[in-house]
Amino acid sequence: MNIMEPIKEPKPLVLLSSSPHMHSDMTIPxxxxxxxxxxxxAILAAIYYFRMDAVIVMVTCVVSAVVFExxxxxxxxxxxxxxxxxxxxxxxxxxMCLPASxxxxxxxxxxxxxxxxxxxxxxxxxxxVFNPAHIGRAILLASFPQQMTAWVLPATAAVTKGADAxxxxxxxxVMRATEAVWQAGGAATTDKLPSLMNMFIGNVGGSLGxxxxxxxxxxxxxxxxxxxxxxxxxxxxxxxxxxLTGIYGTIFGYPSTFPLYHLCAGGLMIGAFFMATDxxxxxxxxxxxxxxxxxxxxxxxxxxxxxxYTEGVCYxxxxxxxxxxxxxxxxxxxxxxxGAKK
Amino acid sequence: xxxxxxxxxxxxxxxxSKGLTDKLPIERCPVPDTVCIPLGMHIGKPAAAVVxxxxxxxxxxxxxxxxxxxxxxxHASVSGMVMGLQKRYMPNGMISxxxxxxxxxxxxxxxxxxxxxxxxxTPEFIRTELQEKGIVGMGGATFPTxxxxxxxxxxxxxxxxxxxxxxxCEPYVTCDHRTLLESADDIIQGLKxxxxxxxxxxxxxxIEDNKPDAIALMQKKVANEPNIEVQVCxxxxxxxxxxxxxxxxxxxxxxxxxxxxxxxxxxxxxxxxVAACRALRDGIPLxxxxxxxxxxxxxKPGNYITRIGTSYKDIVEKAAGGVKGDLGKIVSxxxxxxxxxxxxxxPVIKGTGAVLVFNHESEFSxxxxxxxxxxxxxxxxxxxxxxxxxxxxxAIKKQDWDAAEAxxxxxxxxxxxxxxxxxxxxxxxxxxxxxxxxxxxxxNGGHNPYYQVPQVKK
Numbered sequence: 001m002n003i004m005e006p007i008k009e010p011k012p013l014v015l016l017s018s019s020p021h022m023h024s025d026m027t028i029p030x031x032x033x034x035x036x037x038x039x040x041x042a043i044l045a046a047i048y049y050f051r052m053d054a055v056i057v058m059v060t061c062v063v064s065a066v067v068f069e070x071x072x073x074x075x076x077x078x079x080x081x082x083x084x085x086x087x088x089x090x091x092x093x094x095x096m097c098l099p100a101s102x103x104x105x106x107x108x109x110x111x112x113x114x115x116x117x118x119x120x121x122x123x124x125x126x127x128x129v130f131n132p133a134h135i136g137r138a139i140l141l142a143s144f145p146q147q148m149t150a151w152v153l154p155a156t157a158a159v160t161k162g163a164d165a166x167x168x169x170x171x172x173x174v175m176r177a178t179e180a181v182w183q184a185g186g187a188a189t190t191d192k193l194p195s196l197m198n199m200f201i202g203n204v205g206g207s208l209g210x211x212x213x214x215x216x217x218x219x220x221x222x223x224x225x226x227x228x229x230x231x232x233x234x235x236x237x238x239x240x241x242x243x244l245t246g247i248y249g250t251i252f253g254y255p256s257t258f259p260l261y262h263l264c265a266g267g268l269m270i271g272a273f274f275m276a277t278d279x280x281x282x283x284x285x286x287x288x289x290x291x292x293x294x295x296x297x298x299x300x301x302x303x304x305x306x307x308x309y310t311e312g313v314c315y316x317x318x319x320x321x322x323x324x325x326x327x328x329x330x331x332x333x334x335x336x337x338x339g340a341k342k
Numbered sequence: 343x344x345x346x347x348x349x350x351x352x353x354x355x356x357x358x359s360k361g362l363t364d365k366l367p368i369e370r371c372p373v374p375d376t377v378c379i380p381l382g383m384h385i386g387k388p389a390a391a392v393v394x395x396x397x398x399x400x401x402x403x404x405x406x407x408x409x410x411x412x413x414x415x416x417h418a419s420v421s422g423m424v425m426g427l428q429k430r431y432m433p434n435g436m437i438s439x440x441x442x443x444x445x446x447x448x449x450x451x452x453x454x455x456x457x458x459x460x461x462x463x464t465p466e467f468i469r470t471e472l473q474e475k476g477i478v479g480m481g482g483a484t485f486p487t488x489x490x491x492x493x494x495x496x497x498x499x500x501x502x503x504x505x506x507x508x509x510x511c512e513p514y515v516t517c518d519h520r521t522l523l524e525s526a527d528d529i530i531q532g533l534k535x536x537x538x539x540x541x542x543x544x545x546x547x548x549i550e551d552n553k554p555d556a557i558a559l560m561q562k563k564v565a566n567e568p569n570i571e572v573q574v575c576x577x578x579x580x581x582x583x584x585x586x587x588x589x590x591x592x593x594x595x596x597x598x599x600x601x602x603x604x605x606x607x608x609x610x611x612x613x614x615x616v617a618a619c620r621a622l623r624d625g626i627p628l629x630x631x632x633x634x635x636x637x638x639x640x641x642k643p644g645n646y647i648t649r650i651g652t653s654y655k656d657i658v659e660k661a662a663g664g665v666k667g668d669l670g671k672i673v674s675x676x677x678x679x680x681x682x683x684x685x686x687x688x689p690v691i692k693g694t695g696a697v698l699v700f701n702h703e704s705e706f707s708x709x710x711x712x713x714x715x716x717x718x719x720x721x722x723x724x725x726x727x728x729x730x731x732x733x734x735x736x737a738i739k740k741q742d743w744d745a746a747e748a749x750x751x752x753x754x755x756x757x758x759x760x761x762x763x764x765x766x767x768x769x770x771x772x773x774x775x776x777x778x779x780x781x782x783x784x785x786n787g788g789h790n791p792y793y794q795v796p797q798v799k800k
Contacts, residue, residue: 014685015671015707018772020678020758022356022513022706026720026765028713084713126714126766230719284719284730328733335750336352336585336727337598 028125032085034226038219039092039274045202045212049154050100054208058095060104065091065111072120086125090114093133096209096270097314098140101152106144110136130321131278134314141314151205170206171199171265172310182254196257199264210267220273229277232286233293237272238263240297248305262304271300271313281321288324288331295320347551348590349576352726354759356513356579356678358552362636362643364516368524370647371633371661375445377420377651378430379405382438383691384478385485386412391441397424402452402627405441408473414486415476419629419649422446433674433681433688440689443651455625463622465491468539475621476628476692481507481518481582481611482675484693487618490608491539499606501540505591506533508549508556508612509575509582512676515696517632518612520645522549522556525616526563532615533570535622540608545570546591547612552577579678580757584609586726598753613695633690635662639669639699648690654697655686665699670707673698677706678758713766721760721770727753731760731770738777746777754778 046054069087073080082088091111098107114136122128141148151170169177171194178192194204202212209216223229242259249258262268267275276282276296283292296316303312382388389406399405399418406416425442432438458471472488479485494500506529510518522529533545547564549557551574564570573591575581585596587609594605602609610618613631620626629650636643641663648657654672658665673680674688676696690697700706721731729750737745754774761770 014669014682015709016682016684017709018761018769018775019680019682019756020762020771021671021673021680021682022677022762023710023767024354024763026763027710027767028716028765031718031765124714126716227720230723279716279718282717282719284717284722284732286723289719332749333722333728333730335598335729335753336350336589337596337600337753 028086029084031228032089034228035223035274036085036089036092038222038226038228039096039209041215041218042096042209042212042270043092045215046096046100046208049202049211050152050208051155053100053152056104057098057100057102057107057208058092060107061091061095061098061111062088063091064108065094065115068112068115069120072116073124076120078124081124084125087115090119090132090136093209093270093274094136096274097133097137097207097267099148099151099206100208101150102147106140106147109143110140113139126280128280129325130318131275131281134275134317137314138318151207153205154203154211170310171204171261172304175261175265176310179252179254183252193261196260196264199261206265207267210270213264213269216269216273220269223273223277229273230286230289232289233277233282233296234272236290236293237276237296237300238268240294241268241301244297244301245305248301262301266304266311267313268300271296271317275313275317276320281324283324283327283331285328285331285333287333288327291327291331292320292324295323347574347576348548349578349581350586350589350726352724352728352759353578353580353586354724354762355577356511356762358577359513359677360516360519360552362514363634363645364519364553366516366520366644368520368632368645368647369661371649371652371657373420373445373447373449373649374652374656374660376425377443377445377649378428378440378653378689379416379419379443379651380430380432380438380440380689380691381406381416382436383416383432383484383650383693384414385483386410386414386489388438389413389416391427391439393424393441395424395426398422399424399443400450400452402455402629404627405443408486412486412489414473414478414488415627416441417476417627417629417650418443418452419651420445421448421450431688432691433683433694435681440651455627457624458622463535463538465539465541468535468622471622472539472618475617475626477614477618477621478628478692479611480613480617480628480631480692480695482679482693482695484691487610487614490603490610491536494603499604501542501603501608502544502606503592503608504533504536504540504542504545505573505587505607505609506536506545506547506612506615507582507584507587507609508547508553508560509587510553511550511577511579511582512678512680512695514636514698515634515676516636517634517645517695519553519556521612521616521632522553523559526559528616528619529560529612530563530567530570531623532617532619535618536608536610536615537569542608543569546573547571548573548575548587548591550575550577550581579759579762580726580755583726583755583757585755598750628692631690631692631694633657633694634696635699636696637673637698637700638704639666639672639701640664641666650690650692652690653686654683654688654690657690657697658686658699662699665701667701667703669699670702670704671698671700673700673706678762679756710767712768715768716766718765720763720765724759724763726757726759727755729754731774732768734777735768735770735773738773738780741780743777743781747781751777751781 118135299316387409
């Protein structure tokens, strides 16, 4: 009797799949991890300028974003995808847009809107229409305007003034006030504004990750080098803002450094390199990306120069996110061989 | 153009991974005991069998007659007895009639094979002889070569350039590289015959810049040939694609749905040139070819001259030293465009450039679950045909064939650059291939058994 033969391990099978049988090393988790790595200089700058406040806000946002993602997917009965770092990245980007003194409880409200409403309800990563981090910020700004605009001076600047956690206005708000002086016939000087150097290195009031321009540009260059983002979006976005604010400044006789102030102020740099270039919510063709970036620049300049808000990056990106499917529908590549698509 | 490195827009950088075999000289694969020669191994009509079971055949004897103009003869690759006719699966999933021949071990050559003198080789004679000797494209597409050299229609653009494709941008594959090094004279002679057949004034041998030894050798060999030059192309995938090679060498763009002839060019593989040279000069038909057997699943990777109809198992066991470890993935052809097959029981055909065997330690034998599309546009940037693969695939997933067609689904060359780049691991090429089949059979759903004719709303 040989019915007691031991059960054999089944032989591993040969994998059958469609070509190509090779793959580049990039996966979604590795791409998300690279974006987080690109944010490291800005994180370090934020910790340097805002000390413990920055750490608290960032940790709250990242942890709550991951928890909300897992909880939402659990409730919806979908596989848990917190391992792809995208929730952590969204939380981190949202933290970068918040003031250092922001309360952790409210920050969690922001990540809830970002992860659950802007991302999971639409179907998870890849299906969201809007940039989740900016949805979180926009909702916080509309719901808690006071807390969202209670900027503190960086620890470095506060020490020199002999006080801690001084409330201050952002450079953009100061600029708005100064513009009024200029238009009323005041001397076109920049005395009232923070020095351009301080704005460049980030020694001014503002959101955590927005202030330090070199750190953000460094991260952006890393992303372009890794082919994670297209250089066209940041370059055309920044150039459009510079040109439009330059023209506006010239017409009204502002100082010639006016466009430079705009480039260094507010969330423009983080918006141009990290938010507007979000894969899911930006167009796919190169031509479409240029149109999108110019649209962003025009909207940002309009809101900053003529709108009632002093900062326009967040809303301009959300508005152009709405236009992205439209751009993708009508802007196509021309095929090799000369076939223009309908 | 020949001074600088020619290339095209788009494409991807694929790790060449040719180090396993590119320094190894071509060896002979031991002749197998039985061969299985498919009659439909070329594009076009399959050949019709002219032998029956029990017939004695010799090497080079015609066993399948071309079934039409776009078809080619098939020859015995061993001497022995015909065992029978069988339907078998080809690596690409199609079914073909095959002739099985048992080898008698004598390797008797067919007596009808006579060398030709140079004066005999007129353009018309070359054309008929190419079909007679079963010469088809050996880069993988197996398009009958004589069809390319058919005289252009009245008023069509005359052929002015013949390009020999020695690019070999597929990773792991080195058969063309070794052919360039070891059969340089035959390649140049074959190109001269092609130039004569097409009446073209200029011949180009295109080589990718990762083969400096082949470039140096070829440049030396063509130094005294006034109408032949070597074109060095940049290392990029898919540089070896016909349309992109023509663009790189001549700056001309083959129009949508057009053929290379529309821009006055013909592209042939270097292996085809060697086969054509042997067929025309020595009268020897195409009955063997160089096959690269590589990958971490074989003990002795190498380049082997293999009789057509040899099973992969015979190559791996008799020439390449047997399988190392458990079989994890078997690829017939290159890594980017080849077919994964389920066993080693497939025959080598005229277009088989490589048999790549990987065991379970290789990353290629792991399945990766696809994720949602994240609109990263890496496929759009990679596509050498400047298509938008993600848009086409979205349409195909919805079975919206009209939208897929409007986005030039048919123009896809299935090179795999998009799927190579896709961070979400979406099998884009598979979807597009499926879409092409469906579009071709529009109305009745093509090959889709689940397709339902859309209801027209009243």
